[in-house]
Amino acid sequence: MTGPMDDAPTPARNRRNVLSGVLFGIGVAAFIDEVVFHQLLHWHHFYDRSTTAAGLVSDGILHAFGWFATVAGLFLLADLARRRLVRWDRWTGAVLVGAGAFQLYDGIVHHKLLELHQVRYGVDLLPYDLAWQGAGLAVLLGGIVVLVLSGRRARAARRGDRPLG
Amino acid sequence: MSAGGHVHDVTESQTGSELVPLLVLAVAAVLAAAYLSAVARTRWRGEWPASRSACWVAGLIAAVLALFGPLGDAAHADFAAHMASHVLLGMLAPLLLVRAAPVTLALRALDPVPARRLARLLGCPPVRFVAHPGPATVLTIGGMWLLYATPLYSAMHDSAMHDSAMHDSAMHADPLVAALVNAHIFLAGYLFTASIVGVDPIAHRPSYVTRSAWLIVAFAGHGILAKYLYAAPPVGVPADRAEAGALVMYYGGDAVELAILVLLCARWYAATRPRERRSAGTALPAPVR
Numbered sequence: 001m002t003g004p005m006d007d008a009p010t011p012a013r014n015r016r017n018v019l020s021g022v023l024f025g026i027g028v029a030a031f032i033d034e035v036v037f038h039q040l041l042h043w044h045h046f047y048d049r050s051t052t053a054a055g056l057v058s059d060g061i062l063h064a065f066g067w068f069a070t071v072a073g074l075f076l077l078a079d080l081a082r083r084r085l086v087r088w089d090r091w092t093g094a095v096l097v098g099a100g101a102f103q104l105y106d107g108i109v110h111h112k113l114l115e116l117h118q119v120r121y122g123v124d125l126l127p128y129d130l131a132w133q134g135a136g137l138a139v140l141l142g143g144i145v146v147l148v149l150s151g152r153r154a155r156a157a158r159r160g161d162r163p164l165g
Numbered sequence: 166m167s168a169g170g171h172v173h174d175v176t177e178s179q180t181g182s183e184l185v186p187l188l189v190l191a192v193a194a195v196l197a198a199a200y201l202s203a204v205a206r207t208r209w210r211g212e213w214p215a216s217r218s219a220c221w222v223a224g225l226i227a228a229v230l231a232l233f234g235p236l237g238d239a240a241h242a243d244f245a246a247h248m249a250s251h252v253l254l255g256m257l258a259p260l261l262l263v264r265a266a267p268v269t270l271a272l273r274a275l276d277p278v279p280a281r282r283l284a285r286l287l288g289c290p291p292v293r294f295v296a297h298p299g300p301a302t303v304l305t306i307g308g309m310w311l312l313y314a315t316p317l318y319s320a321m322h323d324s325a326m327h328d329s330a331m332h333d334s335a336m337h338a339d340p341l342v343a344a345l346v347n348a349h350i351f352l353a354g355y356l357f358t359a360s361i362v363g364v365d366p367i368a369h370r371p372s373y374v375t376r377s378a379w380l381i382v383a384f385a386g387h388g389i390l391a392k393y394l395y396a397a398p399p400v401g402v403p404a405d406r407a408e409a410g411a412l413v414m415y416y417g418g419d420a421v422e423l424a425i426l427v428l429l430c431a432r433w434y435a436a437t438r439p440r441e442r443r444s445a446g447t448a449l450p451a452p453v454r
Contacts, residue, residue: 046395046415047392047395057389059389060388061381064382064388064422067384067426071427072377072430075430075434078434079434
């Protein structure tokens, strides 16, 4: 983590951009979940009395990791920026991947497998679950597409401009 | 420790409960005076950041307010107030005190021989062991699980409440148990905070990744305990107060842990500053030694 990145080869630079983006994406998704669904809509609750021990532990770790991911992702981005190594296309793609993956994990593992809590209470769950998981999947796939396209573009650029590689 | 006299136990514990605040106040005053006089005496060795002195005094005030005064008194009778005082005593006060770099100041102010002794003490294996984030996390988070998930909490706030549930001082503390528990919460909190974002010199500081991982573990352990207490109150705590206390613990803990997280990342950011700029004169904050 602490190695000098000043003359880093392109793969290391790419990895750092993706790491920063994925972390920040996870953090953003966790933050949106907390603010929108817990605090504003009140669809989610602080504690659902049916929560299992495994659910409680998973929720706690994800909550802590969500905060860490937000802060660490932003500091990594700031580090890339001061070295002028930010690649916004890769970073954005990675944010989408992180956010989508978090949403899917939350939806599948927390809501369905561990039954930590549901998307909403007192309603027919199916459309909500489909929307939740569908949104997660769409964001994740969108992020992967952006990453693949930007990677292809970067490789093409490198072939045309060898000395940078 | 509550100010009002209570007819049912005007004996040993009453005297004890009046001595403890005086003792802690005296210790806090001595610590503040020692720190400030050390700063004054070592001014010739270079500037000591005023922010550190401010952190020291603020940290001592936070610790004292957690134990005495309106919040400290309410903490004996109400679980939410108890949790607020716990966040203040075990998290915020340690963070402020750690950032005041008291060991660095002591090494600066002491004569060479005691300074070397202090440095040797800090470098000895047992101290290095508990100063590692792993053991420090177990001490602070494990200690809290022990306190709240076992009957220890009701021993701290003795059994008077069972026979007189309506009494306003129902949760009157057993002074010795309470003092030991508070001391542990405070010291373990200090140890943990120092192991993650300490500014004092230590023999071997674990990597940023290791420290981040333990911070996440502690952060998670704290949050999980808060949610657990929401549903399973400590012995003798009514459900609605447990819920209020759990919320205070959860969100108060979040706030302090977020601050620790930002400090840790900011230190990484400063330490990984690109080389050219470091040599170009934008120097790192001068190491105080």
